[in-house]
Amino acid sequence: MITCLYCGNNATTIYYSGIRDRLGVSRDDWSFVRCSECGSLNLTPRPSPEQLPSFYPATYSLAKAGQKGITNKYLARLGHIFVYDRVYYRQLRWVLRTVNCRTSTIRILDVGCGVGHQLRILKTWGFDPIGVDTDEEAVRYANDALKVTAYVGDITTCADIFGSNHFDVITAFHVVEHLLDPVSFFKICRELVRPGGVVAGALPVCDGTVARTLGRYWVALTEAPRHIGIPSHRGLIQALEATGLTVQEIARESVVNVAGSVAISISPRGSTSVGSKLGLRHIFSGILMLTALPLVAFTEIFGKPSIVLFAATKSYV
Numbered sequence: 001m002i003t004c005l006y007c008g009n010n011a012t013t014i015y016y017s018g019i020r021d022r023l024g025v026s027r028d029d030w031s032f033v034r035c036s037e038c039g040s041l042n043l044t045p046r047p048s049p050e051q052l053p054s055f056y057p058a059t060y061s062l063a064k065a066g067q068k069g070i071t072n073k074y075l076a077r078l079g080h081i082f083v084y085d086r087v088y089y090r091q092l093r094w095v096l097r098t099v100n101c102r103t104s105t106i107r108i109l110d111v112g113c114g115v116g117h118q119l120r121i122l123k124t125w126g127f128d129p130i131g132v133d134t135d136e137e138a139v140r141y142a143n144d145a146l147k148v149t150a151y152v153g154d155i156t157t158c159a160d161i162f163g164s165n166h167f168d169v170i171t172a173f174h175v176v177e178h179l180l181d182p183v184s185f186f187k188i189c190r191e192l193v194r195p196g197g198v199v200a201g202a203l204p205v206c207d208g209t210v211a212r213t214l215g216r217y218w219v220a221l222t223e224a225p226r227h228i229g230i231p232s233h234r235g236l237i238q239a240l241e242a243t244g245l246t247v248q249e250i251a252r253e254s255v256v257n258v259a260g261s262v263a264i265s266i267s268p269r270g271s272t273s274v275g276s277k278l279g280l281r282h283i284f285s286g287i288l289m290l291t292a293l294p295l296v297a298f299t300e301i302f303g304k305p306s307i308v309l310f311a312a313t314k315s316y317v
Ligand SMILES: [Zn+2]
Pocket: 004, 005, 006, 007, 008, 009, 035, 036, 037, 038, 039, 040, 235
């Protein structure tokens, strides 16, 4: 029995067992327990904070892939133009629309910024965002190669540096599912945004149509043990509102991203974040993604989304 990361109730039912890390970093079998209250999936056994860093491969951040050789650079560039930047544009436009942003002077913090591609795009749009990530090499790349401002650390580092009520917007794209305590994370985010400010992000949810269809093969599960809790829609809302934030909107993520997750579910080592060389498996993964795209678009738009964007506001009182 473990405590659900999203609603705090006891979770007892093993829903998936024998899950293997798709990247092979962990050699263990993992299980997910389904919360009987909110339906979220919780990894078991739950790793300790000390164990977590050892579950990440050396090249987990996207832009570290494809940096060597002309072919790799060309393929990586194509991936950015046709896939990743499309996803980032939708994420950021959606967040800015949710914030009802009309000025580029707003203070934006991107937690888990990785190598800083969202920061790069925000900068080209006239904003001056700040990023934070625990990956020192990724932060160095963000600062040196992309010329954006990023710090090494996590949300508590930001609390120490910036204090309460500092930011207008905090974003966390595909971060929360990696955390041992998402509710505490949301609490600190709430403290860091000003009244009326927004905490937003994206993450996979376990009760979407694509997620339920792929079941144990879905990449959100085979990212175990790096993925520790996959919430249901309800679990996500409960975790956000438990901190005093008010959920403004939950929307579907880019269908390109979901199609990509389907491709990686079928071809687990086909993502460009794995290893430094791009090759045939990545081209195969791209073809799979394009093939899956029409059906995924249909299910994401007309069914229940499997990767969602969320935005929650801090009240003025
Ligand atoms: Zn729960």
